[in-house]
C-alpha cells in the first residue's frame with residue numbers, strides 16, 4: 311500500500327471494506343503501535359520487520375474473563391525465573407483467561423500480553439510481554455496455550471475475538487517489552503558500573519532508558535507505571551475521529567434519503583413533500599449533522615494532541631500525560647456516546663428502509679457502538695476525566711494557573727448569561743463554561759461534604775460519582791462547542807461557506823443547551839426569556855440550514871462504495887436500488903425455497919407429503 315501515516319492507512323483499509331472490522335484490525339491498531347511505543351530498539355529491530363511483513367501477526371491481549379476495566383486486577387501472571395532467565399506465563403484461574411481480544415481466536419500467531427509481573431517474590435503490576443501463540447510454520451497452537459474464538463457477538467462478525475490461556479508457558483526474558491520513559495538519565499559510566507555489578511545484560515541494552523528485569527531478577531521500575539497504558543491512549547485518541555466518521559456517514563445516508571423520500575400529502579389534494587421539509591425531521595437530523603462536524607474537529611484536535619504529547623513523553627517529559635489522559639478518555643466516551651445514539655436516530659428517521667441492511671445503517675451502528683465499551687468503558691473513562699477535573703478544581707481554589715482547556719474551572723459563578731436574540735457564539739461558549747464550572751464545583755462540594763460527614767475518600771468518591779459523571783460530560787461538551795467556535799472564528803466570516811458553517815456551529819450550541827436545559831437553568835444563569843430566544847433561534851436555524859443540508863452532507867465526500875447504502879446513493883435512485891437489492895437476495899434465486907417441501911407442504915398438502923419427504927431427503 312505504501313501509506314506510512316497510520317490514520318491514512320486505517321482509513322484506506324476502511325474504504326476497501328467499510329465498517330467490516332478487519333481480521334487484522336488489532337494487528338494494525340494495537341500490536342504494531344505497542345511494539346513501536348513500548349519495545350526497546352533491540353526488540354523493535356527484531357520484531358518490527360517480521361510484524362510489518364505479516365510474518366508475525368498479532369493482537370493486544372489484556373482483557374480477561376474476570377477483568378477488563380480494572381487493569382491492576384488482571385490475574386495472568388508473568389513470574390521471572392533467574393535460573394533460566396525466563397518468564398513463566400500462567401492463567402491461574404478461570405477468570406484469568408484472556409477474553410475478547412480481537413483477531414485472537416484464529417488469526418494471530420503472536421500477541422502482546424498484559425500480565426502481572428513477579429520477580430524476586432514481589433509483584434510489580436501489569437507489564438507487557440511478547441508471546442508467540444501459534445507456529446509460524448503451520449499455524450498450529452503451541453504447547454502450554456489454549457486459544458479459540460468467543461462465539462457470535464452483537465456485531466464485528468468479521469473479527470475473530472478470542473480467548474487465550476497459558477499453562478506455565480516459558481518465554482525468554484527478552485520478551486518483556488522493556489522500553490519506557492527513562493528511569494532517570496543514569497550517566498553512561500554509572501550505568502556501566504551499576505549494571506556490570508548487578509547483571510551481565512548486553513551492553514547495547516545498558517545505554518537505553520528502560521525499565522528492566524535484569525538477569526538476576528532485579529526490577530528497575532519506569533518513571534511512570536501508566537506508560538504501559540500508552541497503546542490505549544493512542545486508540546482512545548483515534549476513536550473520536552472514528553465515531554465522528556460513523557455519525558457523519560449516517561447523516562449522509564439519512565439526510566440524502568430524506569431529500570428523496572416523499573410522504574403524506576401536506577394538505578388535502580396537495581403533493582407529498584420531501585420528508586426533510588418536516589420540522590420534526592429537521593429537529594432530529596440537523597443537530598446530528600452539526601454534531602458530526604463538531605466531533606470531526608474534536609477528533610483532529612485530540613489526535614494531534616496525542617502526537618505532540620507522545621513526542622514529549624518519548625523525550626522523557628511526562629508533564630502533559632495527565633492532561634492527555636483526561637482529554638482522550640473523556641472525548642472517547644463523549645464521542646462514542648453521541649455517535650452511537652445519533653446513528654440510531656438516523657436509522658429511525660429512515661423508516662422501514664432504515665431497518666434494512668440495504669440502508670447501510672445497521673452496519674455502521676454495530677461498528678461504532680462497541681466503541682462505548684472497548685478501549686475503556688465509557689462511564690469509567692468519564693470518571694477518569696472527572697478525577698482530573700477534581701484535581702484542577704482544588705488547584706484553582708489554591709490560586710494555581712490551570713492549563714488551557716480547563717481554565718474555566720473555579721470561575722465566578724454569580725454572573726448571568728449575556729444571551730440575546732442574536733445568540734452570539736461567545737454567549738454560547740460562556741453558557742457551556744458556566745454549566746461545566748458549576749457542575750465541577752457541585753461535584754467537588756459533594757465530595758467535600760461527604761468527607762466532612764465522616765465518609766472515607768473512596769466512599770465519598772462513589773457517593774459523588776453521578777455528579778462527577780455529569781461534570782465530566784459537561785466538560786467534554788464544552789470542549790466540543792468551544793473547539794467548534796474557535797474553528798469558525800479562526801476563519802474569515804466573509805465566505806458563504808463559513809457563514810453556513812456558523813449556522814451549523816450555532817445549532818450545535820443551541821441544541822445542546824435546549825436538550826440539557828436543567829443543567830443550564832438550575833442556578834438561574836438563563837432567564838425564561840433567554841430560553842425563548844434559544845428556542846426561536848433553533849427553529850430559525852433549521853430553516854437556514856435546510857437549503858444547504860444536502861450540500862453539507864455531500865461535503866463529507868464519502869463515496870457510495872464506502873457508504874454501502876441504497877438510501878444514501880449520490881444519484882438518489884433509492885427505489886431502483888432497493889428493488890435490485892431485494893432481487894439479488896440469495897433466497898430469491900429459486901422461486902420455491904427448498905424448505906417448502908420439508909416444512910410447509912406437509913401442512914398445506916398433507917396427502918402428498920410422502921413424495922415431498924422423498925424430495926426433502928435428496
Ligand SMILES: CC/C=C\C/C=C\C/C=C\C/C=C\C/C=C\C/C=C\CCCCC(=O)SCCNC(=O)CCNC(=O)[C@H](O)C(C)(C)COP(=O)(O)OP(=O)(O)OC[C@H]1O[C@@H](n2cnc3c(N)ncnc32)[C@H](O)[C@@H]1OP(=O)(O)O
Nearest residue numbers: 316317320339379380381536539548549552635684685686
Ligand atoms: C487503528 C489505530 C491505528 C493507528 C491510530 C491512528 C489512526 C486510526 C484512526 C482511527 C482508529 C479508530 C478506532 C480504531 C478502530 C477500531 C478499534 C481498534 C481496536 C480497538 C479494540 C479494543 C481494544 C481494547 O479494548 S484493549 C483493552 C482496553 N482496556 C481498557 O481500556 C481498560 C480501561 N482501564 C484503565 O485504563 C485503568 O484500569 C483505569 C484508568 C480505569 C484505572 O487504572 P488504575 O486503577 O491503575 O488507575 P487509577 O487508580 O484510577 O488512577 C491512578 C493514576 O493513573 C492515572 N492514569 C490512569 N490511566 C492513565 C493513562 N492511560 N495515562 C496516564 N495516566 C493514567 C490516573 O489519572 C491517576 O492519576 P492521579 O494523578 O493519581 O489522579
Ligand SMILES: Cc1cc2nc3c(=O)[nH]c(=O)nc-3n(C[C@H](O)[C@H](O)[C@H](O)COP(=O)(O)OP(=O)(O)OC[C@H]3O[C@@H](n4cnc5c(N)ncnc54)[C@H](O)[C@@H]3O)c2cc1C
Nearest residue numbers: 370371372373377378379410411412680684685686687689
Ligand atoms: C468489540 C470489542 C473488542 C474488544 N477488543 C479487545 C482487544 O482487542 N483487547 C482487549 O484486551 N480487550 C478487548 N475488548 C475488551 C474491552 O476492552 C473491555 O470489554 C472493556 O475494557 C470493558 O471492560 P469489561 O468488559 O470488564 O467491563 P466492566 O468493567 O465489567 O464494566 C461493566 C460495568 O461496570 C461498570 N464499572 C466498572 N468499573 C467501574 C468503576 N470503577 N466505576 C464505575 N463503574 C464501573 C462499567 O461502567 C460498566 O457499566 C473488546 C471488547 C469489545 C466489546
